Each structure stands twice: as C-alpha cells, then as structure tokens.
Amino acid sequence: MQEKEALMRCNPTRRTFLKGTAATAxxxxxxxxxxxxxxxxxxxxxxxxxxGASLCNGCSSKCGLVATTLDGRLWTVEGMEAHxxxxxxxxxxxxxxxxxxxxxxxxxxxxxxxxxGSFAPISWDDAFAEIGAKVQEILAEAGPEALAIxxxxxxxxxxYSKRFMNALGSANVxxxxxxxxxxxxxxxxxxxxxxxxxxxxxxxxxxxxIGRSYGDGIRPSSVKSLAGAADKGARVxxxxxxxxxxxxFATDWVPIKPGTDIALLLGIANVLVANDLYDHEFVExxxxxxxxxxxxxxxxxxxxxxxxxxxxxDTIVELAEALAAAAPACAIEPSWRAxxxxxxxxxxxxxRVVCAVNALLGxxxxxxxxxxxxxxxxxxxxxxxxxxxxxxTAKRVGDAEFPLALSGxxxxxxxxxxxxxxxxxxxxxxxxxxxxxxAQPAKWREALAKAKLVVTIDVQMSETALxxxxxxxxxxxxxxxxxxxxxxxxKHYVALRTPVIDRVHPETKSCDEIFVGLAExxxxxxxxxxxxxELADAQLATVGTSLDAVREAGIVELADPGFQxxxxxxxxxxxxxxxxxxxxxxxxxxxxxxxxxxxxEPAAGEFSLIxxxxxxxxxxxTLNLEALNAxxxxxQLERLWMAASDAAxxxxxxxxxxELSSSEASxxxxxxxxxxxxxxxxxxxxxxxxxxxxxxxxQGFGLNMMDFIPLHLEPAVGSTMSQEVAVTVRKxxx
Amino acid sequence: xxxxxxxxxxxxALFALxxxxxxxxxxxxxxxxxxxxxxxxxxxxxxxxxxxNEVLTLGSLxxxxxxxxxxxxxxxxxxxxxxxxxxxxxxxxxxxxDSAQHxxxxxxxxxxxxxxxxxxxxxxxxxxxxxxxxxxEAGNGEAVRDLVADHLDWxxxxxxxxxxxxxxxxxxxxPGAQHHDELAAALAHGCELxxxxxxxxxxxxQSLR
Numbered sequence: 008m009q010e011k012e013a014l015m016r017c018n019p020t021r022r023t024f025l026k027g028t029a030a031t032a033x034x035x036x037x038x039x040x041x042x043x044x045x046x047x048x049x050x051x052x053x054x055x056x057x058x059g060a061s062l063c064n065g066c067s068s069k070c071g072l073v074a075t076t077l078d079g080r081l082w083t084v085e086g087m088e089a090h091x092x093x094x095x096x097x098x099x100x101x102x103x104x105x106x107x108x109x110x111x112x113x114x115x116x117x118x119x120x121x122x123x124g125s126f127a128p129i130s131w132d133d134a135f136a137e138i139g140a141k142v143q144e145i146l147a148e149a150g151p152e153a154l155a156i157x158x159x160x161x162x163x164x165x166x167y168s169k170r171f172m173n174a175l176g177s178a179n180v181x182x183x184x185x186x187x188x189x190x191x192x193x194x195x196x197x198x199x200x201x202x203x204x205x206x207x208x209x210x211x212x213x214x215x216x217i218g219r220s221y222g223d224g225i226r227p228s229s230v231k232s233l234a235g236a237a238d239k240g241a242r243v244x245x246x247x248x249x250x251x252x253x254x255x256f257a258t259d260w261v262p263i264k265p266g267t268d269i270a271l272l273l274g275i276a277n278v279l280v281a282n283d284l285y286d287h288e289f290v291e292x293x294x295x296x297x298x299x300x301x302x303x304x305x306x307x308x309x310x311x312x313x314x315x316x317x318x319x320x321d322t323i324v325e326l327a328e329a330l331a332a333a334a335p336a337c338a339i340e341p342s343w344r345a346x347x348x349x350x351x352x353x354x355x356x357x358x359r360v361v362c363a364v365n366a367l368l369g370x371x372x373x374x375x376x377x378x379x380x381x382x383x384x385x386x387x388x389x390x391x392x393x394x395x396x397x398x399x400t401a402k403r404v405g406d407a408e409f410p411l412a413l414s415g416x417x418x419x420x421x422x423x424x425x426x427x428x429x430x431x432x433x434x435x436x437x438x439x440x441x442x443x444x445x446a447q448p449a450k451w452r453e454a455l456a457k458a459k460l461v462v463t464i465d466v467q468m469s470e471t472a473l474x475x476x477x478x479x480x481x482x483x484x485x486x487x488x489x490x491x492x493x494x495x496x497x498k499h500y501v502a503l504r505t506p507v508i509d510r511v512h513p514e515t516k517s518c519d520e521i522f523v524g525l526a527e528x529x530x531x532x533x534x535x536x537x538x539x540x541e542l543a544d545a546q547l548a549t550v551g552t553s554l555d556a557v558r559e560a561g562i563v564e565l566a567d568p569g570f571q572x573x574x575x576x577x578x579x580x581x582x583x584x585x586x587x588x589x590x591x592x593x594x595x596x597x598x599x600x601x602x603x604x605x606x607x608e609p610a611a612g613e614f615s616l617i618x619x620x621x622x623x624x625x626x627x628x629t630l631n632l633e634a635l636n637a638x639x640x641x642x643q644l645e646r647l648w649m650a651a652s653d654a655a656x657x658x659x660x661x662x663x664x665x666e667l668s669s670s671e672a673s674x675x676x677x678x679x680x681x682x683x684x685x686x687x688x689x690x691x692x693x694x695x696x697x698x699x700x701x702x703x704x705x706q707g708f709g710l711n712m713m714d715f716i717p718l719h720l721e722p723a724v725g726s727t728m729s730q731e732v733a734v735t736v737r738k739x740x741x
Numbered sequence: 742x743x744x745x746x747x748x749x750x751x752x753x754a755l756f757a758l759x760x761x762x763x764x765x766x767x768x769x770x771x772x773x774x775x776x777x778x779x780x781x782x783x784x785x786x787x788x789x790x791x792x793x794n795e796v797l798t799l800g801s802l803x804x805x806x807x808x809x810x811x812x813x814x815x816x817x818x819x820x821x822x823x824x825x826x827x828x829x830x831x832x833x834x835x836x837x838x839d840s841a842q843h844x845x846x847x848x849x850x851x852x853x854x855x856x857x858x859x860x861x862x863x864x865x866x867x868x869x870x871x872x873x874x875x876x877x878e879a880g881n882g883e884a885v886r887d888l889v890a891d892h893l894d895w896x897x898x899x900x901x902x903x904x905x906x907x908x909x910x911x912x913x914x915x916p917g918a919q920h921h922d923e924l925a926a927a928l929a930h931g932c933e934l935x936x937x938x939x940x941x942x943x944x945x946x947q948s949l950r
Contacts, residue, residue, distance in 0.1 A: 024757065024867055025875075026854035033851050034879035040850070042891040045843050046817045056824065080816070080837065083828045102828065109835035111811050114800035115861070123917045126802065127794045468800065480800065511836060511861045512799070633834045700913065701802055703906075707913070 054078045059507035060087060060561025062492060064484035065100030066625040067159065068092050068226050069492050071562050072101060074485060074507040081105060081485065081508050086227060089562050090502060091494060096227035099623040103635035107483040108511050112631045112702065113466050114480035115512040126468075126478065131516070131524065134477050139528030141460040141476075142175070145433045151176030152401040153430065157419045157445075158437040159183040162504055163489035163539060167522035168437050170396055174531035178399040179431065184416035186445035188348040190726045193413045194358025195341060197588045198600070199371070200578030201379045202413055204341050205496070207572075208232035210375035212333035213242040215326070217268045217361065218346025220245075222252030224620045225343070242329065246271060246318075247346070248617055249648065249690050250683035261326075262685040265615040265730060266605030267316035268346050269357040271323060272339070272364050273602055274312025276304045278327035279367040286334065286369025289584075293574055294366055296587030299599045307602060315604075317685075334368040336375025345619070349726035353603035355411060356596075359588075363600045366584050372575040379575040381568050382495030386549030393542060396534050404430055409725030410594045418725025420446055423718075426454035433460040435525075436471050437518070438481075443470040443627045443697070443711060446727050447671060450718045464521055467631060468701030482515040489518065490543050491557060493550070499565040501550060503543070503557045594723040606719070609687070609733035614653075616669070616734045618693035618712045630697055630705035639695075645709025646679040648690035649736070654680040657738060664739045667691075669715040669732050675739055676710045689736065745945040746877030746885060748773045752938040753870025755781065756807045758793045758858075778944055779937045784930045791920075791927035796906075799861070803906050803924060805899075805931065807866035810838035812895040812902075840864045840892060847872065866938070869893055873945070886949045893942050900935035903928055 040048075054077045062069040071090025075083045084105045086093035093101075107113060119129040119137075129137075145153050154177040158168045169180045184192065192202040206214050214236065221229040237243055237256040244259040245251065246268060254260060263271060279285045280301050290297050309320035309327075330337050339361045342348065347357035370376025405412070405421020412418045419439075423446060425431030434455065442451040448470060455461050455474045463475040472478040481487070489504040516524070519539040526532045544554040552563045579585050592598035609615050620626075621644055629635050639645060647667060649659065659665060661680040666673055667689070674696070684690055695709025716732050751770035759766050767783045774780040784792065795802040815838040816827035829835070841864045848855060848863065851872070855863045869892050876884040907928040915921035 023871055024754075024856060024859065025848070025871055026856055030850070030852040031879060034875055034884070035881050036884075040843075040846060041887050042839070042843050045846060046839065050817070054824075077824070077827075078842070080827075080842070082816075083825065106829050106832065106835060109815070109837055111799065111804065111806070111834045111836065116798075116800065118800070123920050125795065125917070125920050128798060128801075468802075513857055513860060633832055634829060700910075700915075701800070701804075703909070 056082070059505060060503075061485060061507050062162070062489075062502055062504040063093075063097060063101040063104065064161070064504075065098065065104040065629065066225050069162070069502070069504070070097060070101060070226065071502055072097055073561070074105070076508055079509060081108065087561055089560075091496060091498070091500060092226045092228050094228045094231055096231075098224070098227055099638070100224075100625055100629055100635065103623065103629060103632045105485060106632060106634060107466060108485055108508060110632065112704070113483065113512075114468060114478060114515070116480060116514040118468075118478040120476050129477070131514070134479065135524045135528035138460065138462055138477055138525060139530065142433060142529045145459055146175070149432050150401070151399065152179065152404065153432040155179035155181065155404065155422045155425065155431050155433070156435040156437065157181045157183070157422055157439050157441050159439045161438055161489065161518070162492045163518040164437045166490050167519055168435070170534060171522045171526055171531070172435075173396045173399055174526060174534040175529060176399050178401060178403040179422070180403070180417070181419040181422060182416040183419065183439055183441070183445065184349075184413065185418040185420050185725055186349055186727045186729065187344045189412060189416055189418065190354030190721055190724050191342055191348045191358040192416070193411050193724055194355040195362055196413055197411065197579075197591055198359045198362035198366075198585050199379060202415075204377045204379045206338045206340050207373075207375050207378050208236040208241075211236050211241050211336055211338065212375055213244070213330060213337035215244040215246060215330070215339045216253065217246050217272070217339065217342050217357075219340060219342040220247070220251035220253040220345070220619065222255060222622070224622050224625075242333070244326065248615070248685040248688040249619070251619065252622065261318055261322060264315070264317040264685070265346070265617050265688055266351040266353065269353050269360050269602060270307070270312040270315035271318050272357070272360040273304060273307035274309045274316075274320070274323040275327040275330065276360065276364050276367055277307045277312070278309060278324050279331060279364070280304055282327075284327065284331035285367035289366065289369035289371070289574065293371075293577065294584040294586055295581045296585060296599060300363065300586035300601075303599050303601045330364075330368055335370040335373035337368060338370050338377040339364050341377070349721070349728070350730040351728060352606035352721055352731060354721060354726060354728075355724045356601070356603040359600045362584070363586060366586070371584065372573050374572050378497075380496045380570060381499075383493040383499040383501065383550055383565050385493065385546050388542070388545040388549065393537055393545065394534055405725060409720070409723060411591065411723040412725045418720070420720055420725055420727060423451055423454045426458045429457070432458055434458050434462070436461075436463045436465075436475070438465065440465075440469040440471045440627045442474050444693075444713060447713055447716055447718050448698070448711065449714070464518070468699055469627065470697070470699050473699055473701070479521050480512070480515045481521060482510050482512070482517055486510045486515075487517040488539055490539060491546055497570040499568050500562055501547065501552065501557055501565060502562040505558055596723055606728065606731045607733050613733040613735055614687060614689045615730070616689050616691060616712065616715065616732050617730055618691050621692050621694065624694040627694060627697060627705075630694055630708075631702040633704065636704040636708075639708070643677060643679070644692060645695045646677045647710070647736075648679050648681055648684050650684045650686040650688065651680050651682050652686045654678065657736070659738050665736050666739050667710065667715065667734055667736050669734045671717055672714040674710040674714065689734065742877050742882060742885065742945070742948055744773065745775055745941070745948050746874045748775050748778070749938065749941045749945050750870045750874035752781070752934065752941055753866045755934050756797060756865070757867040758797060760793070763789050775941065775944060778940055781930075781934050781937050784926070787923045788926045788930060791923045792931055795924055796903075796927055796931055803910065803928060805902050805906050805928075806862065807896075807899050807935070808836065808862040809840040809864035809866075809869065809892055809895055810836050810862070812898040813838060813840055815839070836861050844869070844892065851875070864892065866893075866896075870938075882949050886946070889942055889946050896935055896939040896942065900932055900939065903931045903935060907932065
C-alpha cells in the first residue's frame with residue numbers, strides 16, 4: 008500500500024513516475040551513453056571499492072567474511088582469515104547466500120493472509136497494530152503462557168526473541184534444536200555437564216565419526232582440521248550407513264544399520280571394560296556410577312552388538328583395541344544433527360554412550376582427545392539503560408513432559424502440541440521454517456491453523472510463513488547489523504555482523520527493529536529503550552573491547568581464557584563424569600548409561616530411511632537461491648540413494664523414478680544407485696520438496712523427508728525422531 | 742515518433758501499481774493506441790488486483806516483475822580499474838544489475854529522481870518507457886533508439902516468464918478455485934500486456950529507422 012501511495016504521489020495527473028523536471032538540454036543532446044560505452048568506460052575507471060567485515064548466514068555457524076563492494080554493489084565475498092570457523096574460506100552456501108540481497112525471491116514488504124488464504128501487502132504500522140491487538144486479546148483471555156516463540160538462533164534473534172517473549176510474561180522460548188542437535192546436546196550435558204565438546208585434531212591419533220560428515224558441511228575450519236589430522240596419519244573412522252563425503256579423509260568406513268550406533272558403541276565399551284583396556288585412573292578419580300555401568304555393559308558383547316547393528320564383532324573388537332592403543336589421543340567425535348542429534352528414540356542415550364566410551368578411553372581434556380572448552384561471558388550491562396525484564400512466573404510449556412531437553416533450547420514441538428490442545432494460542436517464528444523441517448508439515452499446519460495468531464519473520468515466503476497470519480520481512484544478512492557473536496574454544500573471540508551494503512528494499516527491517524516494533528505494539532516497549540548499537544557497545548565493553556574496534560576488525564580476540572590440557576571440571580550435579588544420572592532417573596529412564604533400541608524396525612521388504620545435509624544447502628533455507636538451486640538441479644542432488652544390490656533385486660536402474668512410501672506419505676523421485684550405501688537403507692537429502700509456491704525454484708523439486716515421518720517425540724527429551732520410520736519403494740513404470 | 746512513444750509509455754505504465762485508479766491508466770493507453778497495434782482489454786477489478794498484488798509485487802505469490810536486471814547477466818566481466826570480476830556477475834534473476842546501474846547514470850544526467858518504491862528497480866519497465874517518451878518529446882530519436890536497443894530488448898523473455906508462471910499455476914492449482922482462476926486470468930492478462938508492449942516497442946523502433 009505504501010508503495011502504491013508513493014507511486015501515486017509522483018505525478019498522478021500525468022501518470023509519470025520519475026521525479027524532477029528532466030533536463031531539457033540533456034534530453035535533446037545528440038547521442039547518449041549506451042550500455043556498451045558505459046561498461047567500457049567503467050572497465051577503465053577506478054570505481055569506489057570498499058571492504059567490510061561481517062558474518063555469514065549461510066548456516067548457523069556464522070563464519071567471518073570480508074565483502075568487497077564496488078560503487079555500493081556487492082562484488083566479492085571471501086572467508087575471513089582471522090575467524091576461527093572460516094580461516095580464510097567461505098563455503099558454497101556462504102557465496103550463494105551473499106546473493107540474497109538482490110534476489111527476486113525475497114520478501115520486500117509485510118504481508119497479511121486474507122480469508123481465502125492468499126497474502127496481500129500490509130503496511131508496517133497496520134501489521135504491528137493488528138498483531139499487538141491480537142496479542143492483547145490472547146493475554147487477556149489465556150495469559151502470557153499462551154504465547155510462544157520459535158527461533159533458529161542468530162546473534163540478535165536469540166536476544167530479542169527471548170526478551171520480547173519474557174517481557175510479555177511468557178517463558179515459552181524455543182530454538183530449532185528438537186529437529187537438530189537436542190538429543191545429542193542433552194545427552195552430553197547429562198554425562199559431562201557441558202552440552203558439547205570438540206576433538207583436538209592437531210594431536211589426535213584416532214577419531215571415530217558417528218554419522219557426522221564434515222565433508223557435507225558445516226564449517227570450513229572443521230574440514231581443514233580433519234584434513235590436517237589425516238595428513239599427519241591419524242586413523243579416521245566413519246561409522247555411517249552411507250559412505251559420506253568425509254570419506255576422502257577416512258581410513259575406515261563402517262557401514263552400520265541405522266539407529267543402532269548405540270549398540271556398536273556399547274560393544275566397544277564392553278571390550279574396553281572386559282579386556283581391562285580402560286583408563287582406571289580417570290574412571291576412579293573423575294567419574295560416578297562406573298560399577299553400575301560396568302555391570303550393565305557386560306551384557307553388550309561384540310557378538311550381541313553385531314546382532315543389533317550388523318557390524319562384525321571382529322571389527323568392533325579391533326576398533327576398541329585400536330582406540331585403547333591410541334588413548335588418550337583419540338575420541339569419538341561429538342556429532343551434531345546426523346545420526347543422534349534428533350533421529351531416534353535412543354538418540355539421547357547414544358550421546359551418553361559416546362561420552363562413556365570417551366571416559367573409558369580417558370581422553371577427556373587430553374591432547375588429541377575430547378576437549379571441553381569455555382565461552383566468553385558477557386557481563387552485566389547498565390540496568391538503567393537496558394532495563395531488566397521480570398522473570399516469567401509460569402514454567403515453559405513442555406518442560407514438565409520433556410525434562411531432559413536442554414534448558415537453553417527446550418523442545419519446539421511442545422508448541423505444536425500446545426496449539427493442538429489450546430495451551431498455546433499465539434506463535435511467533437523468527438528465522439525458522441518449523442513447518443517444513445521440524446516435524447511432519449501436515450501436522451504443523453493443522454496445529455497452527457488452530458492458533459489465534461501466527462507471525463513469521465523471515466526473508467522469504469517459507470512454508471512456515473505460508474501457515475502464518477502475518478509475515479514480516481527481515482533485511483538480508485549483508486544488509487543488517489546484529490548483536491555481537493561470542494565465540495568460545497581454546498581462545499576466545501567476539502565477531503560482528505555489520506551491514507556491508509545498503510538495504511536494497513527500504514521496506515524491510517532488521518531483527519532488532521522488528522522486535523522493537525512488535526514490543527511497542529504489544530505494550531512492552533519500555534523494555535526496549537535502546538538501539539542495537541548501544542546494546543552491542545555495552546556488551547562489548549564488559550569483555551574489554553568496543554563496537555568501533557570490532558566493527559573495524561570484524562573479529563577481536565578476547566583475554567586468554569587460559570586453556571590447558573588436562574581433565575576438565577565436569578559441571579554436573581556430582582561434579583564428576585556421570586555414568587549414572589539422577590535427573591535421568593527422575594525422568595523415568597534408566598539412570599545408568601546403557602542400551603535403548605530404535606523405535607521402528609523395518610519389516611521384510613521395508614527399508615530404513617536416513618537423511619543428511621549437502622554441502623551447498625542449509626536445510627530448507629537456501630533452496631530457492633538461484634545459484635544453489637541451479638547446482639542441485641545440475642547434479643540431480645535431490646535423488647534418493649539406493650544400494651546397488653537392492654536396486655538390482657527390485658529391477659531399478661540409476662535414474663529411474665520410484666515411489667517412496669511410509670505410513671504418512673508417498674512421493675516420487677529419481678534414484679541414484681550406488682555402492683556407497685548399506686543394503687536395506689535409503690538415503691534422502693533433507694533439503695528438498697518445498698511446497699511453497701512463492702519459492703518457485705524450490706517448489707516441487709525432490710521430496711521432503713519430514714513428510715514421511717510420523718509425529719512422535721523422543722521420550723523425556725522431545726526431539727522429533729527424524730529417522731524413526733520404515734518405508735517401501737517401488738519403481739514407477741509409466 | 743511522439744505518438745508511438747506515448748503509447749509505449751502508457752503501456753509501460755500499466756505494469757505499475759495503480760490500485761483502484763487502474764481504469765484511468767487503461768483509458769489513457771487505449772486513447773493513445775496506434776492503429777494496427779493491439780489494445781489491451783481492461784481487466785476486472787479482482788483480476789487487476791491479483792496482477793498487482795500477486796504478480797507485479799516483489800515477494801508475492803506469482804511475482805514476475807518487468808525489471809530488466811532480472812533478465813540479463815548481473816554484472817559485466819570487469820570490476821573496473823583492472824579489478825576482478827563480480828563474483829556472480831553471470832547470474833540472472835538478481836536486482837540492481839548493470840542495467841539498473843546504467844539507468845541510474847542516465848537519470849543523473851537527466852536530473853531525474855527515482856521514487857523510493859523503485860529504488861531497488863530503477864530499470865522497471867514503467868520507468869524505462871517513460872524515459873523513452875521523454876527523449877521522444879525532446880525530439881532525440883537517436884537516444885530513443887539507443888534506449889530501446891539497450892534496455893527494452895528483454896520483453897520477450899518477460900512474456901515467456903509470465904507464460905511459464907501461468908503453466909506452473911495450471912500444473913499445481915491453488916486450493917481456492919476463485920483465487921486460482923483470478924490469478925490465472927491475471928497472468929494471462931500480464932502476457933497480453935507484455936505482448937502489446939513488445940509490439941509497440943517494435944513499432945516505435947521501426948518508425949525510427
């Protein structure tokens with residue numbers, strides 16, 4: 008509407024658009040500057056070239072980048088040398104998402120859904136006012152606990168979304184984790200007191216990956232670290248039903264039955280204990296519950312494990328012995344989403360077993376082992392300038408049912424359940440395509456249709472935006488300033504996302520501007536009387552630097568945290584590594600680290616279905632970008648992988664179209680026949696199958712794995728169990 | 742030349758957002774029609790609304806905008822001063838490409854300001870055709886010829902894009918029949934407008950030979 012008004016104001020009587028009187032002499036001058044002449048002239052001229060540092064948004068890693076602009080236009084982007092995640096390299100997603108600012112597929116103004124389901128532009132003022140009125144209505148009728156926000160954390164988003172929701176009196180703040188790394192981080196937390204750890208690649212002799220593939224994303228630095236370890240002769244073992252793209256660095260591929268990594272790991276633990284290959288000193292001094300664990304693990308012999316996971320017992324014994332020989336300069340890598348981030352009923356427990364094996368190897372904190380490092384801590388800022396928000400009185404929806412979910416993330420699927428039972432009536436999504444990726448899309452749509460208000464903040468019309476009442480357009484990554492990003496590890500850093508180009512579409516807003524607008528409209532604007540720059544500067548002052556300093560350099564190394572090799576302080580309730588957990592017992596599960604089977608066992612004629620990332624995409628977010636979508640299409644990356652022996656048995660040839668079916672859905676897709684997959688398993692990339700007609704390049708290309716997955720949550724954790732499904736496949740003859 | 746340029750401008754203006762005032766814009770175009778060239782029919786209000794809200798608005802359901810940058814490589818090979826080329830210079834479907842930059846140079850020279858709504862698309866067909874008309878009013882046929890050759894040579898691709906949108910819509914009908922039918926009619930009307938404009942530009946070019 009604003010656009011129309013602006014146009015109409017130009018000169019309605021003459022129906023012209025360009026302002027100004029037009030220089031008569033210039034119009035009449037013989038000859039003009041043609042495009043060819045202009046391009047030739049520009050090739051010789053020195054354009055106004057500038058460089059600016061910022062952070063990528065191609066995935067959640069937020070690698071440092073350096074953008075070069077020419078006459079205000081983005082010209083090149085490259086990885087920042089000093090940033091610990093990029094180390095001078097930007098991945099394909101980083102280059103692809105840099106184009107977003109100029110993309111024809113982005114949202115440029117707020118949109119409101121009409122009764123017929125279509126969307127029409129609405130002004131910011133009207134959108135804020137209507138959303139504010141609806142929020143007040145929900146607050147009056149159901150209280151603040153009926154409001155929730157789901158966000159995939161970004162530097163500003165994680166701060167503003169929580170502050171906004173808490174200011175309204177709601178504790179219902181969730182991340183994407185239930186469809187990412189919730190089980191893994193919650194499991195590691197229960198065992199070690201930290202939610203994650205890293206492998207000391209420069210010194211490692213042996214590392215075992217459980218499903219995770221650095222070669223398929225995410226951080227350039229991870230690939231460089233692994234490549235360095237491989238060059239130095241480290242043994243790199245990939246445990247995965249699929250020979251993934253980390254294979255180039257691997258010494259071993261251990262194809263395994265999906266969802267049974269826990270059995271392999273327990274088999275290794277059994278060998279370490281039974282053959283007295285474990286680190287007695289570590290176990291005795293730094294752990295609790297080892298006797299109970301040892302008694303339980305005695306059952307999990309390599310022979311037993313082979314029966315469950317289909318990895319030969321001899322292989323399991325050999326891996327255990329090799330790890331023991333390399334210890335403590337070895338580790339089971341912590342993984343991320345992959346095989347036990349949120350995939351199975353046993354994902355939380357698998358993470359605990361990973362930690363247990365590392366404990367038996369005595370590798371926690373050791374050179375070449377598993378390192379728990381610290382993160383910078385932002386100090387208190389002036390409460391007069393940045394008023395404290397009262398802590399919500401009601402508990403977060405879902406926490407009682409899923410007590411093992413990491414407190415920092417919660418399970419966003421509690422929102423889905425809450426919409427269904429009426430507990431949650433107003434939902435905000437920031438930088439999150441929950442509908443398409445967090446659980447079965449049909450279930451999300453059904454649930455959100457019951458809410459009184461759904462608002463999505465995004466740069467494009469995602470499937471979640473389509474299920475919303477209002478869609479608020481954020482400006483793209485290289486156009487916006489965000490709060491500082493603090494980076495932990497052996498060294499501490501702080502980096503900053505700053506605008507390196509002007510906003511292409513003036514009607515888009517940055518995260519902070521949108522949340523401040525929402526807060527004011529919802530009657531809690533008093534908690535946001537500051538700019539993002541003021542808050543950033545205040546936060547940075549607490550760690551000994553300033554906004555100017557970080558803006559100038561892009562990244563600043565903070566005070567040395569004093570990392571030293573050696574057994575870390577385990578911040579568990581017992582202050583030790585926990586083979587047993589009282590919290591797990593309280594949640595009604597076996598407190599001792601042990602075995603949990605996967606939920607769904609494929610019957611004869613059925614397949615396991617596994618998913619995974621590809622290096623050029625971040626879930627569903629990047630699919631519609633011209634360059635990245637073109638790569639997917641050029642290389643037919645949407646194809647379903649099938650083992651050659653299975654394909655031969657079913658009469659399926661490479662490139663054939665098949666119909667994939669589960670209890671929930673059916674869909675057609677081309678097949679990639681390969682020797683790089685364990686028979687009985689199908690692999691489907693997790694990015695594809697967009698249904699949003701707004702995402703014209705992505706819509707209808709490939710299948711969305713979540714369509715095939717029943718809605719069921721991992722007990723006590725609340726993860727989406729993204730691979731608990733059995734499927735059938737048949738060749739499409741027509 | 743002037744009459745033909747006026748008609749081109751009036752047709753180009755139909756790709757702008759007029760809201761409820763759209764009949765007058767059509768009336769102006771029809772009044773200035775050139776003999777032998779097609780004259781677009783006035784669409785119904787719902788169809789015109791779909792065209793403006795869901796085809797001619799960036800980020801909308803069937804967004805297909807008549808903006809030159811979207812149909813040409815984004816940037817020429819050289820970065821100026823012997824520098825490296827733009828990293829995604831060959832990409833298409835991006836706004837503010839070389840055509841937009843060149844138009845800004847022309848606007849500066851002509852002392853014309855681009856309104857805020859067109860900041861991201863100074864090479865929108867409504868503006869391009871208006872400049873052509875201004876040149877014609879000044880009697881500068883060479884400039885009209887250059888502008889047509891440089892900046893109005895992509896309308897076939899635009900018409901094809903609209904037709905592809907329509908085909909995609911028919912392949913995946915919208916859930917609401919009325920919405921679907923109105924949007925389909927809007928896309929078809931967009932094709933009609935693009936075709937009429939292409940022919941009018943061709944006619945203008947021919948007249949300048």
